Amino acid sequence: MVKEARLTAKGLATRQRIVDAASELMLERGVARTTIEDIQDAAKVSASQLYHYFADKNDLVLAVIDRQTDLVLGVQHQGLDRLDSFEALVAWRDLIVGMLRGLGCVGGCPLGSLASDLAETDPVARARLANSFAQWEGLLRSGLAAMCARGELRADIDADDLALAMLASVQGGLLLSQVRRTTKPLEVAVDTAIAHLRTLSV
Amino acid sequence: MVKEARLTAKGLATRQRIVDAASELMLERGVARTTIEDIQDAAKVSASQLYHYFADKNDLVLAVIDRQTDLVLGVQHQGLDRLDSFEALVAWRDLIVGMLRGLGCVGGCPLGSLASDLAETDPVARARLANSFAQWEGLLRSGLAAMCARGELRADIDADDLALAMLASVQGGLLLSQVRRTTKPLEVAVDTAIAHLRTLSV
């Protein structure tokens, strides 16, 4: 439903099943190539169920964005909270690379793919994704600030710019890895970004 | 036509008009959301004309990839051939940023957008785009090698890795700029990459 109606536990589970199925399909095929029927089959629900929980396909897409945002930011929190050393930074790198390898380099970044797909066709989606990226950037910035506070990085660095550049490296690396079907581009992109940070250590 | 049939000058012009229109539309809406009818209208051609020059939509997509590759690599040649100083590198940066600004940050990178759109749905397209990126990467690598030869960069740098990382920064910066509708992310991403190179100058 477009507006919140009371959702039973069972209803919530169904809704979640739909969003999960849609997320996976849209990551692989893109939004436009993912049909409602595909989602119905994958989530084992009927048409009326789907339209009971979502106003239309667009509404479902927004739910997918939120889900993927939670998922990605969850992983990033795991890797970036309490960032206190270069060692921890490398562990974060390994986390991302391992995740991509686990997926066989398929799909690229869930947020990046949605962004590229929707940026020009759905202003609401674009704004929401911009917000997701801003949060991600914030985690990186906090991590760098923490390293400054601990004396791992010089105090006069521009954490804002470095966080943004780092995020760009991750996104670019993921895209190239998706195209090339190797984790190499992501590895090199992030390693180079970290190498640059090392030149800024105290 | 799928196989080469002799093309009249007029025929070639029509074909080009179709590819140009398709390129523009697909950059903005993505491949799946661009209909043959849209392309017909934009290129001022009839259905029979379109299918006279292309076997099907897929075939047209490949032509679009080739066109965008030529376009992007053309600009990159312009900025990267005879790269002899950091000044020239910054000029290249300004070239890309200016180009993005001219388009109002719409569409992102023509190759990156196609890659994200087609990587998981069209293996032929993915391979061709991988090749396009490899060429781009080659231009960067040659540029860095030239700077080494001129004594601008240390001779012991890994030009392969740095070129790949540079490309990732550009791609990531373009994606984030597209989402945020500001050239800032691209600027910061490329500037940071250049800053890292400066730490490797002789």
Added chain:
DNA sequence: AGAAAAATGGAGTGTCAACTCCAAAACTGG
């Protein structure tokens, strides 16, 4: 000029995808 080849016009055609609708089953709260 004149035959062959290329380019064009535009009305179909079949399929598929998003969304609707009505009724029935399952669940909730008092």
Added chain:
DNA sequence: CCAGTTTTGGAGTTGACACTCCATTTTTCT
């Protein structure tokens, strides 16, 4: 246990889209 609400089933409906077909005009080549 009963009334109201939520959840589910599944057969339509409507429109859109990729692609076809055949006739006609234009161009090429000798």
